[in-house]
Amino acid sequence: MDRRHFLSLAAIGGGAVFASGLAGCTTMGSNGGGGKYSAQDFYFVQLSDVHWGYQGPDNPDAAVTLGKAVATVNALEVQPDFIVFTGDLTHTTDDPAERRRRLAEFKRIIGDLKVKDHRFMPGEHDASLDRGAAFKEFFGDTHYTFDRQGVHFIVLDNVSDPGAKLGDEQLAWLQADLEKRDKAAPIVVLTHRPLFDLVPKWDWATRDGAKAIDLLMPFQHVTVFYGHIHQEHHQMTGHIAHHSAKSLIFPLPAPGSQERRTPLPWDPAQPYKGLGFREVEADAKAASYKVTEFPVVRT
């Protein structure tokens, strides 16, 4: 079965939210990427904001939520080409030994994923208290690039600095990387916090994120996938689309909808409501991405 066909069926049958026609996710014309990229469809799964180690009323099932999500991913009929984790793998702790214990447990649990090709980045809960030291021991660099089927992926770290900054060094690295790219190349940025000012009074921003957006602006096909805000959200800055993912711990309120960003309370009648993960199907040639949302447990 064709993957695209399968995904539409899965969306109808699996209770997933089917998102199409999203900004930055629509087909941009068959010549969008030009013929020079050996483009081919592929898809990846984005898991975000697991907060392994969290204990509290906002998710009394925190000890099993990740395992259930792993099982749901493993049950996908067509397995993804790779899986990205957009930060807050663990819930923060002051204790360096406990932080490493949480990172190790997280790594062990996601080791059960059938697909073994994983890309990680930290969230502020993983990295801000030790500037990413423990995270790097387990998962390596906090910013890097990789390429898939002609799509250039850039992972940005806006959390190792507790002040939510990319920092001049990383911005210079980004600039140097982008200088090597064709302006028409399909680029996907993966990061934890929103690069733009979503809700500054909730700390939903990157202090120098505008500088990264300025560097990306000359490129025609840029899409950002991020986490941090524990819900699906889609916003444009110019022609650049930003898509945040749901979490696997507790949902947060809609941007700016209340005074404080307190988690939405756990509903025993609807466990895991508002949690989930997503599939991103990439049409590299058209630099378009189709996003399909999945719940933690499919019924």
Added chain:
Amino acid sequence: MSAVSRRQILLQLGGAIAVVGASAMLARNTAAEEAEGRVVEVDVRRFKFTPSQITVKRGEVVTLAFRSIDFVHGFNLPDMGVRADLMPGRVTKVRLQPTQAGNFAFLCDNFCGDGHETMGGNLIVEG
């Protein structure tokens, strides 16, 4: 406040707000007091500002004097474009003269641990 910390604040705050300049320190106390206006001392520690509700009058000159105990917390009042790093063991002064009435949220914007997300308060400006 030492000249060093005052310079630091000037650097941190940019042009968004007026901070008493270094020359004012040479002036008599009374002049310095006038420039600072009413001083509100704020205790800062994981994970709260005390007081967290600060009421001022519109047009009033007020200086928030933050004393951080345990961490380089941040003070960010996005609606007024004001932020500062609050170094522990030091008093960081932020001078405000709000021109608009309303309720403005502020927050700690340096991630400081499990509870950081709840660390904030409100500047209530009475019309």
